């Protein structure tokens with residue numbers, strides 16, 4: 001009995017290998033992000049009106065599948081590289097921003113603000129509600 005199942009599994013795997021041969025067939029970072037985002041969006045889609053959530057989820061997962069099954073391997077690989085470069089760029093920019101500025105909120109109206117780091121205690125005036133307060137940066 002076990003032998004038959006093994007054979008069947010092997011055949012199925014061979015079929016899959018044949019099907020995937022010459023295709024991109026990779027769950028690269030871009031595909032993973034799209035599928036995960038798609039799943040998250042589909043979970044929250046009930047709170048998003050007009051089927052936008054469902055549509056977005058279908059598009060994201062559909063595009064990931066399309067990339068997975070695509071026979072044009074190099075363009076797909078390039079897409080992933082570009083995606084990774086973009087992520088690195090965004091991360092670096094965030095890192096720089098965080099090092100040069102300190103972000104905080106106005107205690108009275110919660111307006112987001114930033115001030116250069118390392119200036120010690122500064123007097124801040126909120127642009128939104130003109131509340132004044134002391135902040136250590």
Ligand SMILES: [Zn+2]
Nearest residue numbers: 106109126129
């Ligand atoms: Zn304020």
